[in-house]
Amino acid sequence: MSTLDRAHAVLRVTADLVILTVRKGAMHVLVIERGNEPFHGMLALPGGFLRADETLEEAAGRELAEETGLDGGRLYLEQLRSYSDMERDPRGRVVTVAYLALAPDLPIPTAGTDARAARWEPVEKIMAAGLAFDHGRILADAIERARAKLEYTTLATAFCGDSFTVSELQDVYEAVWGVSLDRRNFNRKVTHAAGFIEPTGQKRQSAAGRPAVLYRRGPAATLSPPMLRATIDRNVD
Amino acid sequence: MSTLDRAHAVLRVTADLVILTVRKGAMHVLVIERGNEPFHGMLALPGGFLRADETLEEAAGRELAEETGLDGGRLYLEQLRSYSDMERDPRGRVVTVAYLALAPDLPIPTAGTDARAARWEPVEKIMAAGLAFDHGRILADAIERARAKLEYTTLATAFCGDSFTVSELQDVYEAVWGVSLDRRNFNRKVTHAAGFIEPTGQKRQSAAGRPAVLYRRGPAATLSPPMLRATIDRNVD
DNA sequence: TCAATAGTGTCTGTGAGACACTATATC
DNA sequence: GATATAGTGTCTCACAGACACTATTGA
Numbered sequence: 359m360s361t362l363d364r365a366h367a368v369l370r371v372t373a374d375l376v377i378l379t380v381r382k383g384a385m386h387v388l389v390i391e392r393g394n395e396p397f398h399g400m401l402a403l404p405g406g407f408l409r410a411d412e413t414l415e416e417a418a419g420r421e422l423a424e425e426t427g428l429d430g431g432r433l434y435l436e437q438l439r440s441y442s443d444m445e446r447d448p449r450g451r452v453v454t455v456a457y458l459a460l461a462p463d464l465p466i467p468t469a470g471t472d473a474r475a476a477r478w479e480p481v482e483k484i485m486a487a488g489l490a491f492d493h494g495r496i497l498a499d500a501i502e503r504a505r506a507k508l509e510y511t512t513l514a515t516a517f518c519g520d521s522f523t524v525s526e527l528q529d530v531y532e533a534v535w536g537v538s539l540d541r542r543n544f545n546r547k548v549t550h551a552a553g554f555i556e557p558t559g560q561k562r563q564s565a566a567g568r569p570a571v572l573y574r575r576g577p578a579a580t581l582s583p584p585m586l587r588a589t590i591d592r593n594v595d
Numbered sequence: 596m597s598t599l600d601r602a603h604a605v606l607r608v609t610a611d612l613v614i615l616t617v618r619k620g621a622m623h624v625l626v627i628e629r630g631n632e633p634f635h636g637m638l639a640l641p642g643g644f645l646r647a648d649e650t651l652e653e654a655a656g657r658e659l660a661e662e663t664g665l666d667g668g669r670l671y672l673e674q675l676r677s678y679s680d681m682e683r684d685p686r687g688r689v690v691t692v693a694y695l696a697l698a699p700d701l702p703i704p705t706a707g708t709d710a711r712a713a714r715w716e717p718v719e720k721i722m723a724a725g726l727a728f729d730h731g732r733i734l735a736d737a738i739e740r741a742r743a744k745l746e747y748t749t750l751a752t753a754f755c756g757d758s759f760t761v762s763e764l765q766d767v768y769e770a771v772w773g774v775s776l777d778r779r780n781f782n783r784k785v786t787h788a789a790g791f792i793e794p795t796g797q798k799r800q801s802a803a804g805r806p807a808v809l810y811r812r813g814p815a816a817t818l819s820p821p822m823l824r825a826t827i828d829r830n831v832d
Numbered sequence: 833t834c835a836a837t838a839g840t841g842t843c844t845g846t847g848a849g850a851c852a853c854t855a856t857a858t859c
Numbered sequence: 860g861a862t863a864t865a866g867t868g869t870c871t872c873a874c875a876g877a878c879a880c881t882a883t884t885g886a
Contacts, residue, residue: 365644365646365647366607366644366645366646366647367607367608367644367645367646367647368605368606368607369605369606369607369608369645370603370604370605370606371604371606371608371679371690407602407603407604408603408604408606408679408690409602409603409604410602410603410604410688411681413679413680413681414677414679414690415679437676437677439674439676440651440674440677440692442608442645442650442651442652442692443650444648444650451647453608453645453651453690453692455677455679455690510747510821582823583820583823584747584821586819
């Protein structure tokens, strides 16, 4: 315990969250308006310091529950990566471990127990306007991770509710990737991929048109062959 | 600076390294024999505490240079993930950020400036025998990451030298995945994938047989379509 | 019956898997 | 020429992309 070499940095660690959802055809991120210095009044990612009696996963889950009012156990949550640049926090040396959470389109994020103003904002707008600290970079990394994961995992369903239609699932892919997909090929792909989605036997009636069959998440975690994000760069020999 | 809430953990951070290579048809990992308590005499992953004046990436690169004698700039190095379980280090609260490095079959890892006994060991043997701390789990995560990355990136070449034959590249895939691949299909795949490998125009003579054409790394970072790891689980309707 | 959304079928081209022969070196 | 390794060609099947028609609801 006293083997502490004086060259070793002694520091604080935060768990910050990139909580993504899809609403109205666009990817949104949960941001808070900072009530304290530094960056008072600016938008930032939710997060907080790691406490002495919890792991990073517990801290991330705690922040998730505080900011969204949801119990973190129901949302998909994975570690993104760590950030340790010297100058990233004006308060001193802080290492941040960022987490990526994927959520269905929640009614509205409750303001949270610490009464910070949390709200959904389109990622496009946020990426253009910027965030406090190096949170813009963290958000960019999270978006790229989410885009990649939609290719080779079944995680797109994490953006949907417990039951969902094929159209809703396609909306997720189109919003996250920013592309449009062929409805017929998409339907064939997701219904033929083993364990991706399962019919519930129920249907849902939208405003107009034929009712859509409802599906739930299947047991598979990965998609093989993957869903292809875009037209592949073809070799030209 | 004095806004430190007493609930916040103040702790030390280490950067630990999983350095993988392929030699004699098997994946190997660089391990050190611990000279101090705790876990004196046991094998562990190389690593060390983050210093006050460096980032995690710099700490990882520094450890890499110290342990292998190579300048880290020449090796592939990526962040793996963070580990923060309460009981993972008997000395107290330590959060570790693990890094994954891929190296060609180095002549021999020099003992390093801190004179710790560093050596290559087959991952299979190490996974069976265990490691100090939670390094066994970190190694398992690193291996799974490496296996996955070989599918959809061109990282296999990081295990090879500056120039290499198709056979050597195939040996990498077979060692990392623990499978055997068809030579003819493998050759077609890697030579037709845009930007994966480029012929150098030279050849290399092995002990016997026809000389093999030498290749170098191409500009592509990702493989699409990916290299398939195994026979795909087919849907049975 | 019209508008709106859901669902299905076919054709084609790329590419992976299975498989056998030819080429070029050393001994 | 025997042995060892390198390199290539063909067939088939899975599946992605392009594309148009049918089905089922409410207004």
